[in-house]
Amino acid sequence: MSADLRIDPSRLLDRIRSLGQVGALPGGGVCRLALTEEDRRGRDRVRGWMEELGLEVGVDPLGNVVGVWPGTEPGPPVMTGSHIDTVRTGGLYDGNLGVLAGLEVIETLQRAGVRPRRSLAVGFFTNEEGARFAPDMMGSLYFVGALPLRQARAVVGIDGKSVGEALDAIGYAGASPPMAVHAFVELHVEQGPVLEEEGVTIGVVEGVQGISWTEFTVTGISNHAGTTPLRLRHDAGWVAGSLIQYVRTMALELGGDQIATVGSLRLHPDLVNVIPNRAVFTVDLRNTDEAVLQQAEARLHAHVRALAEQEGVTVAHRSLARFEPVSFEPELVDRIEATALRLGHTTRRMPSGAGHDAQMLARICPAAMIFVPSVRGISHNVAEHTDPADLEAGANVLLQVMCELAT
Ligand SMILES: [Zn+2]
Numbered sequence: 377m378s379a380d381l382r383i384d385p386s387r388l389l390d391r392i393r394s395l396g397q398v399g400a401l402p403g404g405g406v407c408r409l410a411l412t413e414e415d416r417r418g419r420d421r422v423r424g425w426m427e428e429l430g431l432e433v434g435v436d437p438l439g440n441v442v443g444v445w446p447g448t449e450p451g452p453p454v455m456t457g458s459h460i461d462t463v464r465t466g467g468l469y470d471g472n473l474g475v476l477a478g479l480e481v482i483e484t485l486q487r488a489g490v491r492p493r494r495s496l497a498v499g500f501f502t503n504e505e506g507a508r509f510a511p512d513m514m515g516s517l518y519f520v521g522a523l524p525l526r527q528a529r530a531v532v533g534i535d536g537k538s539v540g541e542a543l544d545a546i547g548y549a550g551a552s553p554p555m556a557v558h559a560f561v562e563l564h565v566e567q568g569p570v571l572e573e574e575g576v577t578i579g580v581v582e583g584v585q586g587i588s589w590t591e592f593t594v595t596g597i598s599n600h601a602g603t604t605p606l607r608l609r610h611d612a613g614w615v616a617g618s619l620i621q622y623v624r625t626m627a628l629e630l631g632g633d634q635i636a637t638v639g640s641l642r643l644h645p646d647l648v649n650v651i652p653n654r655a656v657f658t659v660d661l662r663n664t665d666e667a668v669l670q671q672a673e674a675r676l677h678a679h680v681r682a683l684a685e686q687e688g689v690t691v692a693h694r695s696l697a698r699f700e701p702v703s704f705e706p707e708l709v710d711r712i713e714a715t716a717l718r719l720g721h722t723t724r725r726m727p728s729g730a731g732h733d734a735q736m737l738a739r740i741c742p743a744a745m746i747f748v749p750s751v752r753g754i755s756h757n758v759a760e761h762t763d764p765a766d767l768e769a770g771a772n773v774l775l776q777v778m779c780e781l782a783t
Contacts, residue, residue, distance in 0.1 A: 378490050378492075381484055381485070381775060381776075382484070382775070383477075383481065383771045383772055383775055384483075384484065385767065385771075387480060388768070389764055389767065391425065391479065392469065392473065392476055392767070395460065395472055396472070398417045398421055399414030399415075399417070401465070401758055403758060404758045405465055405468070405757070405758025405759070405760070406462050406466050406468060406758075407462060407466060408460065408461055408462045408466070409461065409462070409507055410503035410505065410507070410508045410509060410542075411502070411509075411539065411546055412508070415461055416546035416547070418460050418461075419441060419500070419546070422460060422475060422479075422500060423443075426443035426479065426498070427443075429443070429445070429479065429483055429486065430445070430486075431444055431445050431498070432444045434555075435548060435549075435551075435552055436553075436554070437525050437550060438502050438515055438519075438529075439515065439546075439548035440515045440518070440519050441499060441500050441548075441550075442457070442497050442498070442552070443479075443482075443499070444495050444497045445495060447491065447493050447494045447495040448492070449494065451495065451558065452495070452556035452557050452558040452741075453494060453495035453496055453555075453558060454492075454495070454558050454559050454561075454778050454782045455496075455497040455499060455557045455558070455559070455560045455561075455737075456474065456478040456481065456496075456499075456560070456562060456774060457474060457478050457497070457499035457500055457560075457562065458474025458475050458478075458500065458501070458504070458562050458564060458732075459471035459474075459500055459501050459502075459503075459504030459505070460475055460500045461502070461503055461507075462505060462507075463507045463756045464507060465756070465758050466505075466760070467754075467755060467756075467757060467759070467761070469565045469750075469760055469762050470564070470755055470760060471564070473564065473748075473767060473770070474564050475498060478499075478774070479498055480771055480775075481498075481778055484775060485775075492782035493782060493783055494781070494782040495782075496782055497557070501513070501514075501516040501519060502514060502515030503515055503539070504516070504732075504733055508533040508535070509531045509533040509534075512731060513732070513735070513736055514539070516733035516736035516737060517736050519554070519736065520740045521554060521740070522736070556741075557740060557741040559708060559741055559743070559781050560737035560738075560741055560742070560743040560744075561708070561712070561745070561746065561777055561781070562732060562746070563745070563746045563770045563771065563773075563774045564734075564745055564746070564747060565747070565749075565750045565755060566747040566748065566749055566750045566753070566755075567729075567730055567756070568729055568750065568753045569750070569752065569753025570724070570726060571724065571748070572750065572751060572753065573753075574724060576722045576723065576724040577722050577723070577749065577766055577769050578712075578716040578721045578722065578723045578724075578746060578748065578773055579724055579726050579746065579747025579748070579749075580712050580716065580724065580725045580746070581704060581709070581726060581728050581734075581744060581745035581746065581747055582664065582709050582725050582726065582727060583701055583702050583703040583704050583727055583735075584664070584701060584702040584727065584728045584730075584731060584734075585633070585662040585727050586662065586663055586666055586669050586701030586702075587660070587697055587698065587699045588661040588662070588695075588697070588698050589659070589661075589698070590659050590661075590673075590676070590693050590694070590695055591657070591658050592616075592619070592656070592657055592658075592680060592693045593654065593656050593692045593693070594615045594654065594655040594656075594684065594689050594690070594691050595612060595653065595691075595692075596610035596611055596652065596653050596654070596655075596688070598651055598652065598653035599650075599651045600649070600650070601648075601649040601650060602649065609651055610651075610687060610688045611651050611652060611689070612643070612644075612654050612655040612689055613643050613651070613655050615655060615683045615687050615689055616641055616655035619638065619657070619676075619679070620641070620657075622679050622683075623636035623637070623659055623661075626675055626676065627672070630663075630671065630675075632663070632665065632668060633664050633727050634668055635661070635663070636659065636662075636672065637660040638659055638660075639658055640657060640658040641656070641658075642656045642657070643655050659676060661673060661676065663701065664703070664727040665701065666700050666701055669701065677693070701727075702735040703738075704743055704745065705742035705743060705744055708743070708744040708777075709744050711744075711781075712744055712746055712777055713725065716746075716773045719773060719776065721773070726747065728745060746770050746773050746774060746777075747770075748766040748767060748769065749766050750762055751763065
């Protein structure tokens, strides 16, 4: 019976637009930095909708808000949700879609008179964006017990106010205790160009990429660019340039999801007729597979050493960031894919290039994500857009997956 249910796309779109009016920017887009007055007004609006649906709304001490619709049997809920805080120049969909689609799923079931066996929950997590307070995904990190409350409240934001002060000021430091979750599924806009480029409607997210950032400093010898024979050079710039070339080749050879970027490069003394004596550059490696990511790191370092030896220069390096990849629950990923195909949508398995609350929830329960296309891949931008038909498709996949999990 619930297999034939579909969400109401106009009701979903109305809520997205209504929430988008809170903190709306003059030329479009929205600014609701975490725990600001705008965020409070956004929270109040969504909380109001939760209460209208008769959900049991709880606010935890870090301001995460969860609405639970009890099932016919006790036990931890099947949960969905995301965040409603935005960057300073945010769009209407990043985060908001996942929360409002969760409300839409519950309203659809309620109106159809279908009450699932397991409870359903929809939540929004505090400070996912990290645009005011670091780290990002703060609320979900606390939610899964990986960040102490005292430590989170002490974080000072870009405006000098602490998380604790800001939470108290907007009245969102609640008392709900930690909760168990049966499974977590998050619907989100892709925030990248892949789905649109390939004409695919549903991104089946298998995990979140691991990140490895390294800064290299190559030290050679400066000399006259006209008089120094090539065989006698110790050219730091050549090593850097060769490395830029190499990381692309290496990523292609490793295949799969491996990507590699040299995003910053500075040569010294940076003059037209002087062989560079110093090159400082960064390498950004990402992969969803930790073993391959480690291979990429090993190959990168071996190649740097070989180049340095060949050119007679020295190389120093330091790590700027290192996060292991997160793999979503394979069974849940399969279920999302099968459901999307059953609903007649095109699908593509993909990693998430950005961090999301679901990767934190994956620490305490089976978790996975559904992506829908972002027009021209634009996000964290007032021009962020997703076609209404794609919003509808994503929400229907969410509806069916949650129904299956709750039955
Ligand atoms: Zn987001």
